[in-house]
Amino acid sequence: MVSFLIAYASWSGNTQEVAELIEETLKYHQIEVTTYRIGMGIIPNPADFDAMLIGSFTWDQGSTPDEVKDFVADVGYKPENVYVFGTGDTQFGGDALFCGAAVKLARFYESAYPPLKIEQSPRGTQEASVKEWTEGVIQHWLHLHE
Numbered sequence: 001m002v003s004f005l006i007a008y009a010s011w012s013g014n015t016q017e018v019a020e021l022i023e024e025t026l027k028y029h030q031i032e033v034t035t036y037r038i039g040m041g042i043i044p045n046p047a048d049f050d051a052m053l054i055g056s057f058t059w060d061q062g063s064t065p066d067e068v069k070d071f072v073a074d075v076g077y078k079p080e081n082v083y084v085f086g087t088g089d090t091q092f093g094g095d096a097l098f099c100g101a102a103v104k105l106a107r108f109y110e111s112a113y114p115p116l117k118i119e120q121s122p123r124g125t126q127e128a129s130v131k132e133w134t135e136g137v138i139q140h141w142l143h144l145h146e
């Protein structure tokens with residue numbers, strides 16, 4: 001069975017909600033999912049999974065939160081097959097800084113798929129975007145591994 005890791009950081013719950021929707025969608029498509037909240041307990045090894053989906057909120061003028069930087073450093077290498085999602089708020093600097101952490105993580109991991117950017121909570125109209133993005137990730141992964 002194909003097995004994906006979701007690793008996410010969330011301060012006030014928005015990115016957690018996105019992670020939960022992604023998990024539901026992956027499971028609906030028969031993908032095994034391990035979800036890890038960054039900063040809690042033992043860090044999983046992305047090499048044990050077929051892909052890693054990493055999610056973060058954005059802080060301090062487009063910055064990546066320290067706990068996410070620590071996670072990236074603790075993993076210690078750049079896994080292949082990384083997909084990135086994030087939440088942010090355009091009120092903190094408009095498009096230039098919106099979901100800056102997701103943009104930076106996607107660049108760092110050389111993700112071959114565009115990062116998902118969600119404004120605050122995904123509940124409501126943005127739910128469809130999360131599902132569509134997740135299904136795109138599955139198609140992308142399958143295409144690479146057929």
Ligand SMILES: Cc1cc2nc3c(=O)[nH]c(=O)nc-3n(C[C@H](O)[C@H](O)[C@H](O)COP(=O)(O)O)c2cc1C
Nearest residue numbers: 010011012013014015057058062087088089098099
């Ligand atoms: C002090 C502060 C700074 C922020 N800076 C940014 C930013 O530069 N860019 C952005 O897109 N969102 C920014 N945000 C918005 C958060 O990233 C957004 O609310 C996010 O959904 C929080 O995720 P969480 O609920 O998973 O913690 C900022 C929020 C706070 C409180």
